[in-house]
Amino acid sequence: MDLLPDEAQQEVIASTAALLAKELPVSRLRGSFGAGPERLADSLWRTFAELGWFGLGLADDLGGVGFSAVEEVLLARELGRALAPPSVIATLLAARCAALAPDGQRRDALLRGTLRAGWVEPVGDAEIGSRVRGRFQLIDAGGTQLLLVANASGAALIDVVATGGEASACLDDAVSLAAASIDAPALALVPAAREPLALRAALLTAAALTGIAEAARDQAARYANERVQFGKPIGVFQAIKHRCADMAVRAEVAWQQTAYAALALRESLTDAAFQVASAKALAAQAALESSASNVQVHGGYGFTVEYDAQLLVKRAHVYERLAGSRTQQLAAVLVAPAPL
Amino acid sequence: MDLEITAEDRAFRDEVRSWLHENVPRELRPEIGPEARAFDLAWQRKQFEGGWAGVAWPKEYGGRGLSLLQQMIWFEEYARAGGPYIGTCFVGINHAGPTLIARGSDAQKSFHLPKILRGDVVWCQGFSEPSAGSDLASLKTRAVLDGDALVVTGQKIWTSFAQLADYQELLVRTSTEGRKHHGITWVICDMKSPGIEVRPIVTMSGGAEFCEVFYENVRIPVANVVGKLDDGWGVAMSTLGIERGTGFIPEQMALAAEVEELIAEARVRVGPDGRRPAIADDEIARRLAQLRAEVAALRAMTLATVSRARRQPVPGPEGSLTKIFFSDIRQRMYKLAMEILGADALVLTGMADGWTRSYLRSYAATLGGGTSEIQRNIVAERILGLPKDSAQ
Numbered sequence: 131m132d133l134l135p136d137e138a139q140q141e142v143i144a145s146t147a148a149l150l151a152k153e154l155p156v157s158r159l160r161g162s163f164g165a166g167p168e169r170l171a172d173s174l175w176r177t178f179a180e181l182g183w184f185g186l187g188l189a190d191d192l193g194g195v196g197f198s199a200v201e202e203v204l205l206a207r208e209l210g211r212a213l214a215p216p217s218v219i220a221t222l223l224a225a226r227c228a229a230l231a232p233d234g235q236r237r238d239a240l241l242r243g244t245l246r247a248g249w250v251e252p253v254g255d256a257e258i259g260s261r262v263r264g265r266f267q268l269i270d271a272g273g274t275q276l277l278l279v280a281n282a283s284g285a286a287l288i289d290v291v292a293t294g295g296e297a298s299a300c301l302d303d304a305v306s307l308a309a310a311s312i313d314a315p316a317l318a319l320v321p322a323a324r325e326p327l328a329l330r331a332a333l334l335t336a337a338a339l340t341g342i343a344e345a346a347r348d349q350a351a352r353y354a355n356e357r358v359q360f361g362k363p364i365g366v367f368q369a370i371k372h373r374c375a376d377m378a379v380r381a382e383v384a385w386q387q388t389a390y391a392a393l394a395l396r397e398s399l400t401d402a403a404f405q406v407a408s409a410k411a412l413a414a415q416a417a418l419e420s421s422a423s424n425v426q427v428h429g430g431y432g433f434t435v436e437y438d439a440q441l442l443v444k445r446a447h448v449y450e451r452l453a454g455s456r457t458q459q460l461a462a463v464l465v466a467p468a469p470l
Numbered sequence: 471m472d473l474e475i476t477a478e479d480r481a482f483r484d485e486v487r488s489w490l491h492e493n494v495p496r497e498l499r500p501e502i503g504p505e506a507r508a509f510d511l512a513w514q515r516k517q518f519e520g521g522w523a524g525v526a527w528p529k530e531y532g533g534r535g536l537s538l539l540q541q542m543i544w545f546e547e548y549a550r551a552g553g554p555y556i557g558t559c560f561v562g563i564n565h566a567g568p569t570l571i572a573r574g575s576d577a578q579k580s581f582h583l584p585k586i587l588r589g590d591v592v593w594c595q596g597f598s599e600p601s602a603g604s605d606l607a608s609l610k611t612r613a614v615l616d617g618d619a620l621v622v623t624g625q626k627i628w629t630s631f632a633q634l635a636d637y638q639e640l641l642v643r644t645s646t647e648g649r650k651h652h653g654i655t656w657v658i659c660d661m662k663s664p665g666i667e668v669r670p671i672v673t674m675s676g677g678a679e680f681c682e683v684f685y686e687n688v689r690i691p692v693a694n695v696v697g698k699l700d701d702g703w704g705v706a707m708s709t710l711g712i713e714r715g716t717g718f719i720p721e722q723m724a725l726a727a728e729v730e731e732l733i734a735e736a737r738v739r740v741g742p743d744g745r746r747p748a749i750a751d752d753e754i755a756r757r758l759a760q761l762r763a764e765v766a767a768l769r770a771m772t773l774a775t776v777s778r779a780r781r782q783p784v785p786g787p788e789g790s791l792t793k794i795f796f797s798d799i800r801q802r803m804y805k806l807a808m809e810i811l812g813a814d815a816l817v818l819t820g821m822a823d824g825w826t827r828s829y830l831r832s833y834a835a836t837l838g839g840g841t842s843e844i845q846r847n848i849v850a851e852r853i854l855g856l857p858k859d860s861a862q
Contacts, residue, residue: 131479131539132472133774134781139471200471351854365856368843374854375794375846382791383767390770393473408763457756464749464759468730469766 133389135204142197142204149181150212156345156438159213159304163435167306168215169273172243178218179243184225192229193241199330203392206334207385210341210417213445216305216452217270219334220247223327224278227285230325231318236276236287247287248274249452250312258284263313268295269452272306276317278331280453285327286316302444329406331453333391336406336413339449340384343416346424346442347377353428364427373423380416387412404466411459417446418456482536483543489520490551498822499554502678507592507634510557514589523587524563528571531583538776542719549723555821556720558631562586562593564717566639569656569709572784573697578658582637594635596626596659596683597706603628604844606641607650607703611685613642613657615699619689620644620657622665625682628838632668632681635661639709640690645700656702656709658694665689675830676818713839714789715775722772722796726765729803733758735825736810748810757806764799771795787852790845797835797842804829 135143153174178184187202188194195201202222209218224247225240239245248271256264258281268290271277276287295310320327351374354365364370391405399405421442425432432439450456495513500506517523518532526541527533534540556563567586570579585591602609611624622642632638638659645653659666665688670678697705733749736758741748748754771792778788807825808815819826836842850856 131474131773131777132780133770133777135471347854351850351856354856363857365850366859368847371850371856372843372846374856375849378849378853379791379794382771382788383764383795386770386774387763387767389471390473390766390773393471397473399473405766408766411760411763412767460756460759460763463763464733464755468733469726469762 133386133393139201139204142201143208145181146205146208147211149177150208150214153177154212154214156213156441159441160438161435162303164299164303166303167270167272167300168304170215170218175246176243179241183218184222184243185229185241186222188226188229188241192234193237194225194229198392198396199333200389200392200396202330202334203337203388206337207341207344207388210338210445210449211345212341213304213441215270216338216448217246217248217274219331219338220249220270220274220278221245223247223280223285223331223334224276224287226330227278227280227287227320227327228318230320230327231287233318236318240276245276246274247276247278248272248290248306250277250279250288250293251451251453252279252281253309256281258286258316258319260316260319261313262286262288262316264311266293266295266310266312267451268293268306268308268310269300269448270305271308280328280331282322282326282328284319284321284324285331286320287318288312288314289317300448302441302448304441305445305448326403328453329395329403332410332459333388333395333406335449335453336384336388336391336409339410339413339417339446340381340388342442342446342449343377343381343384343413343420346417346420346439347374347381349439349442350374350377350420350424350427357429370427373427377420377423380412380420384409384413384416401466401469404463404469407454407459407462407466410454411456411463414446414450414456414459417442418450421446479540479543482540483547486522486544486547487551489522490547490553493517493520494548494551494553498820499557501821504634507558507631509554510559511589511592513554514559514563514587516589518588523589524567524583527567527583527587531571531579532587533583538716538779541716542723542772542776545720545723548720549727552727555724558592558634559586559589561595561630561635561639562591562637565595565709565713566593566637566658568712568717569639569705570696572708572712573656573705575693575696577693578696582658591636592631592634594629594632594638594661594681596629596632596638596640598628599625600627604841606706607654609641609643609654611640611642613644613655613690615644615692616689618692620655620692620695622659622685622688622690625684627671627682629668629681629683630679632661632683633670637661638683639696641702641706651703653700654702654706655699656696656705657690658696659688659690660694663688663690673831674833675827677831708784710840711785711789714793714845715785716779716789718793718796718839719772719775722768722792725796725800725803726769729758729761729765732803732807732810732825733762735807739810739812742809742812748812754806754810757802761799761803761806764795768792768796768799787848790840790848791853793839794842794845794849800835801832804832
């Protein structure tokens with residue numbers, strides 16, 4: 131039993147973080163309001179594919195790298211921290227969905243980075259079977275070819291062209307948003323009994339939210355060390371210091387629970403669903419509360435587009451909605467059997 | 471990262487479970503007085519005789535010499551079996567014992583550790599003073615060297631079970647030169663020494679375990695100094711590091727069981743609408759779910775602590791993250807219990823047979839072992855690298 135990353139896992143973290151710091155610094159999104167959704171260049175997307183990101187947790191006989199949900203969580207945490215488009219995680223999940231579906235079609239194109247997938251979230255009841263039916267929200271689906279949808283009954287891929295939909299501006303303007311009534315054939319279908327992909331989706335959003343909570347903590351600590359008022363760095367004052375400490379607590383809570391949930395899912399423990407729901411609920415809370423607190427630490431600057439603090443708030447709201455909101459996860463936590 | 475449970479650990483868990491099932495005392499633990507001491511020591515002795523005292527303590531001092539993970543398994547099963555609060559044995563088992571293992575001399579270890587494990591003695595803590603609470607390093611209780619003894623004069627406060635204790639982990643000032651963190655000495659004080667007077671303080675939950683302790687020319691052999699003279703701050707920090715790191719594991723494990731009890735309570739008690747069970751109320755349900763998720767995270771954090779302890783034997787500041795979180799959950803759980811109880815929230819119960827006295831006691835959770843404000847300073851300064859206040 132060991133909850134800390136081993137050397138190979140630390141290598142996944144370090145190499146991912148280094149690449150993202152170079153290619154996707156958070157500052158790239160700074161300074162604009164209404165610039166519109168971010169679409170990563172095909173060359174960068176292919177780099178992700180070459181690094182094996184889209185098949186990281188997929189068995190090698192299914193075309194993947196052969197790691198597990200644990201390494202995927204380490205990747206998703208860094209993607210969250212870098213505010214990488216949520217479609218990166220959707221594409222990883224879509225590749226798994228395609229690989230596990232009977233015909234395996236589109237798997238290789240997703241793994242190679244020539245197809246991308248966005249998120250589709252049910253609004254109310256949705257039917258996921260040989261056809262996908264219901265009211266949905268399409269999130270970060272601009273410029274993708276496929277959509278990944280998952281709930282307790284299963285997961286499916288659908289063709290983005292089959293959905294139509296009405297675009298709206300998104301709270302997070304780097305992410306595209308549309309609403310659609312969908313009645314489309316499932317291009318790949320994985321029933322939950324085969325594998326609970328909705329759980330994996332919730333787990334990876336928990337990891338991304340943890341990355342955001344950690345980024346908020348680190349931004350706040352850095353600013354509190356730099357900003358001088360009353361002749362001292364503001365981090366001297368307990369009103370600021372304790373806010374920062376609370377961010378550190380929330381980040382630790384979110385991360386350790388997410389790490390444990392990843393292990394529970396990998397080992398198919400009987401309480402995996404409970405552990406994942408707990409992780410998502412706590413990570414969403416951590417990201418929302420810490421990103422808000424980070425704006426306050428930044429004072430007036432935090433309220434402007436000149437600083438990165440506001441970017442974290444907005445992305446936290448996007449990931450909170452994906453793969454089951456905090457409220458939905460808490461409901462799942464309470465109906466689960468007693469964990470003891 | 472792995473959850474690999476070895477066959478050995480699984481067998482260990484089974485063994486623990488069946489022993490506890492047979493041996494956990496059925497009667498309620500007396501809350502105060504010599505009866506509490508007698509109960510705690512008898513139970514400690516029973517655990518020792520069963521081979522369960524000091525699961526992770528070195529074998530040479532009577533422990534089992536097993537892993538911290540197995541120690542955690544023990545605490546987890548202990549909570550599941552409804553084992554009693556450790557009470558008067560807390561300081562010996564969780565503070566003084568581990569501190570002596572880390573910093574004590576061979577003579578101190580071989581004299582004291584077996585007594586602690588066997589349930590022969592009760593220890594208490596003498597750190598805080600009326601003017602040295604959060605600012606512990608400003609402590610003033612004086613100890614003057616006189617031949618082979620330290621002569622101690624001064625006062626301590628918040629000493630739980632001082633009136634029942636045999637020994638005390640005592641911080642005294644042996645030098646006023648230099649910085650205030652220098653010149654502090656960690657010493658073992660025999661509570662039967664002449665010149666010691668104990669006065670109990672009644673707390674808001676009606677308990678009288680807290681005491682003030684007064685010292686007038688109390689002679690303590692120099693051989694009782696743990697670590698070096700004037701160098702007790704480092705020893706005290708390792709005591710507190712152990713407390714924040716692994717010392718609260720039993721209480722953390724117990725909290726999980728309490729949250730499940732509260733959920734069960736909410737299923738049978740009538741809720742605020744006077745008709746449906748309390749758990750049918752959306753807000754109550756959500757807060758219970760939140761607690762359940764948080765307790766799961768607390769367990770994960772504890773596993774991380776255990777994993778960390780395997781790599782670095784001296785606990786780092788991370789223990790404060792867990793302490794802040796744990797105390798906060800505990801208080802919120804009892805506040806929610808008061809809402810779920812409805813009219814019964816006004817009925818004062820005992821500690822072990824109801825919620826309300828424990829609710830009152832939960833106010834201590836963010837105070838004892840270093841206030842949550844001090845823990846936040848530790849996290850901010852030692853983990854996040856924020857600047858210290860120059861006045862400190």
